[in-house]
Amino acid sequence: MGVMVRAAGLRGWATLVRDLGGEPGALLSGAGLAANALDDEDGLLPARAGMHLLEASAVALDCPDFGLRMANAQDPTALGPLALVLQNTPTVREMIETTSQYLFVHSPALRMGLHPAGREFPGHVSMQFDIVLDPRPPARQTWDLGLATAHRVFSLLVKSRYRPRAVLLPHSPLAPLSRYVQFFETNVYPERAHGALIMHEKVMDASLSDVDDTIRKIATSYLETHYSAPGDSTSALVRSALSRVIGTPQSTLEQIAQLLALHPRTLQRRLAAECASFEALRDEVAKNAAYQYITETSLPMSQIADAVGLSEQSALTRACKRWFGQTPTALRRQPH
Known part of the structure; x- marks a missing residue:
């Protein structure tokens, strides 16, 4: 069956395709997916097929910022059962660490982690987003969608306390760099080793509002009971x-x-x-x-x-x- 991803990760795809004058059915078929593959957001589809669908859509519709546009349809609920945990973590650092721990529930093909930002950005941390498929297919739109979705989720949950210092792209963008600057509202650096959001260390200790510890514990218990983490060899x-x-x-x-x-x-x-x-x-x-x-x-x-x-x-x-x-x-x- 291969590595899968929840269909919710492509939320808004069909609407965007239609808005751009495309035909969803033809693009789905070209990616080897059934016409109803995205109807159930909790359904699973091959991660490679999903990535191919994003790349093919951008090309067919002449829309190089397709991934960025799709991110506008995303919010924490796209992560399914993981969303309740994230919305009720006490701090930004715990939210990122929890996402890193349970992102496999959304897809084992995706990985997120917190690392020092290095000498280029002193006093900052790097929230890296990685695609762990081997071999990895073309992924410009997937990188853009992943980083843009993370940015949007942080903006919704952390609100005004979140403002990235920079965004790193692991590719040469097909869309003008100014489009990325407009979306992320910060400096964007292409052709880097990793895709990442660079944030000030102080943001990590910011508290989230309206947190319910009881809901977080129940949701965490549900994840631990119903989903087995893929053992890292x-x-x-x-x-x-x-x-x-x-x-x-x-x-x-x-x-x-x-x-x-x-x-x-x-x-x-x-x-x-x-x-x-x-x-x-x-x-x-x-x-x-x-x-x-x-x-x-x-x-x-x-x-x-x-x-x-x-x-x-x-x-x-x-x-x-x-x-x-x-x-x-x-x-x-x-x-x-």
């Missing part, structure tokens, strides 16, 4: 850690082992027990990162080589021939 943990540091000195076996509080030999033994190896996982993460940079950004190939931990552009060319059977330039020229 050692391979999955290593893959997730590498995706955050690929191309940096921290992407070594020793550094990742330290991050996971394991001895390097212990980490190797656990990976071997799963018929995996650190080198193969690092190669896989580098491959996925390279594909994203090549197909969804205009970064120079030499810069992409550095970003995925390769010594020089010629190394990227050799790797791409091994990964994709063609050079980086040929891959970039293909329609995606």
Whole structure:
């Protein structure tokens, strides 16, 4: 069956398609989805098909900001049973941590987490949004929808205390950058390693209003009883850690082992027990990162080589021939 997503994640899609002069049935069929696939918001559909539907809709309707427009139909209730928990968490930090813990209820293909924003944004944190499909299909509209929905949910729940310092896009936007600035009302930086909302550290301790602790406990108990979290294997943990540091000195076996509080030999033994190896996982993460940079950004190939931990552009060319059977330039020229 593959990785699924709740149909509520595409709330507003059919209305937007019609408003733009399109025919929902034809686009659904082109994505391999039934005509009634989105009728039940609690229904499940293949995540890849949903992503393809967004990309195909943007192209067919000549609407490069399709994902941003769709976000206007989203609110916390689109997250189904998770919404009650989020609306009743005491602080913004707990809301993000709870979303990170239970986002798999909406779709295991999506991941969200809180990380330091680094030297570029001192005193700030980065709320990163990631797509964890391998291989990952073209995802510009999915990135935009995910970041824009998170922005909208924060605006609705945290109100005036939420104002992002910046927004990072992991692609070269097809719509004018000014459209993103208009939507997010802040600086927007394309072609970054991760999709993220950058917020001041102080916002994390802001309290949400009208919180009911009893409702939160009941809703949390419901999630724990009815939904089993997908167990993270050692391979999955290593893959997730590498995706955050690929191309940096921290992407070594020793550094990742330290991050996971394991001895390097212990980490190797656990990976071997799963018929995996650190080198193969690092190669896989580098491959996925390279594909994203090549197909969804205009970064120079030499810069992409550095970003995925390769010594020089010629190394990227050799790797791409091994990964994709063609050079980086040929891959970039293909329609995606």
